[in-house]
Amino acid sequence: MVSPKKSFVELFHPLGSVGSRSRRRSPPEENPALEAIWHVVCAIPRGQVCTYGEVARAAGLPGRARQTGFALKVAPQKLNLPWHRVVGAGGCIVFPKSSHEHREQARRLRAEGVLVKNGRVARSAMGLLDER
DNA sequence: TGTATGACCCTGA
DNA sequence: CTCAGGGCCATAC
DSSP states (O other): OOOOOOOHHHHOOTTOOSOSOOOOOOOGGGOHHHHHHHHHHHTSOTTOOEEHHHHHHHTTOTTOHHHHHHHHHHOOGGGOOOGGGEEOGGGBOOSOTTSHHHHHHHHHHHHTTOOEETTEEOGGGSOSSSOO
């Protein structure tokens, strides 16, 4: 029936590796790995958050959470990505507590109805997989 | 070519 | 909870 309670990440999978290691130093706009990451981030439902690792996995890059961070950093503002919906493992905001980015992310998340407390988001807002 | 850095993650003590 | 250590990989210099 419906509601298999699959996480948003599980729904993504068709790509089957984006090429696994594009050793070609191409600009971000042509880098398939980055594009995949952007695509995934863009697909995160409003009011829900995802971790860097989850995004990487969903993009076909398991174990490369760092690249997710890099992808977000180099992402053109033009794409207007919901970067604020990406948090660290356990739902914590990775930016320094007193940084501008930290507050901005928290503010945006709250605006979407996500409860942010002490630099962390509520468990209920996470990909439904970190439940534990 | 080698070292350093980073919007990370996981395990174990 | 904190802290330390190892892993992973793309860029920058």
